[in-house]
Structure formats: C-alpha cells, structure tokens
Amino acid sequence: MPVRIVARCHPALEPLLPKPVPAGAALPDWLREMPSEAESPALGGARVRTLKHCPPLIDALGLGLLMPLAADLEITAEGISWDWSPPVIPDQLLSRAPVGVHVPEQASGAPLRLEGRAAIKFMNFWTLSVPEGWSLLFTHPLNREDLPFRSLSGVVDCDAFADGYVHFAAIWSDPGFRGRLPAGTPVVQAIPVPRGAAELETGTLDEAGAAASRAVQEALQAGPGVYRKRFRQRRG
Structure with a gap:
C-alpha cells in the first residue's frame, strides 16, 4: 500500500513555491x-x-518524492546569487533566502573533501508528515550524477516532526559549474521508511536453492525484460 506523505506550506508562499512531486512523475x-x-x-x-x-x-x-529548489540560482565565479523576494511572514521564523551556507568547520573530521568546494544548505519551505511509525529518508536524488551538487543523507521522524521544516545540507561537487540552476530542480529525494531495526539471517544454499538460483541466472541471461515481467513486485 502507498504511504501517504502530506506536504504543506504557508499560504503566503504557496503562489511562489515549486511543489514537491512524486519522483516517478519527474524522471x-x-x-x-x-x-x-x-x-x-x-x-x-x-x-x-x-x-x-x-x-x-x-x-x-521513482521512489518517494522529489523536493524542489525554491528559486532560480545564478552560479558565477563570485558565488551563488538569486533574485527572489518572498514576502515577510511575521507569524513564522522562515528564511527569505533559498540557500544558506555551512562553514567548513562544521564538517571537521568528516571525509567530505571540501577543499575548494562550498558547503551549502538548501532551504525547504514545506512541512512533511507521514503516518505514525514511519520516517523519511532524505538523500541526494538517486542516480542523479548530472546535478552539480551532492546532498547529504539524513533520516527524520516526520510523523512526530510533522510541523517542522527539514533543510538539506549539500556539497557543491562541481566547482566549475557556471550558469542557472532553475527553481524546481530536485535537491533531495524523500523516501518513506518504516522505523525499526533490520534483522539479518545468513546461511548457505542447499541443492534446491542452488538449482533455483541457477534457473534465475539463466532466465536473466536469456533475454531482456525478465526481471520486470517475472520478479518485479506490482507497484502501488
């Protein structure tokens, strides 16, 4: 069964913000x-x-949601700039900038290789909630090596933290990138995950298991589409 994720923003920002989208609809x-x-x-x-x-x-x-960049960013040799003027919202403590910065010292001891690269924070203006017992894994959009940054991964219990804003730390991984990064660019993928420790069992194949594994290998080598047609579970 699909996991329902609810995204909400302040009504004053709703006309300005790109919306989160199901990742499968934005390949x-x-x-x-x-x-x-x-x-x-x-x-x-x-x-x-x-x-x-x-x-x-x-x-x-296609897993989960893609969370979008709030505004166009212009990337030059001098840094990152934007032309975006959201309204002041007195009843919220929200940033009026689409990105923030992290000083390198915040990554002291982590193997992030920041030399010559910026550590930034994509500001998020959407609260996200999931059913009780679920969390959201926020990670760099999967298999998206075309993006000039790499977002760091984190898990947030968005059933309890449903009224908070999760912002997204990232490393600007392509120092040579110049140009415009448009509003709506996916900055993280939000994937629902059930809470609870994983259990592991290891063992060896018996004769029947080895034969079944060999049959799968042969089927996969016989032609295209075998996994999709025979082994892929039906998607909700």
Missing part, C-alpha cells in the same frame, strides 16, 4: 533521451543494452 530527461542499446568498442562493436533496460535503477529514480 530525468536523460533517461528518456538515452538509447536503449549502444555499440561497445571494448566488445568488438557488439550492441549492448543500456541502463534504460535496468528496472532497479529506474525504480530507484
């Missing part, structure tokens, strides 16, 4: 535009299937 342009097969010089010119044939990758792109 990246490069996925649609990439070929389904490509020639591989390493394999003597043989045609190989591309990532467009990889349901696990595509399913990851």
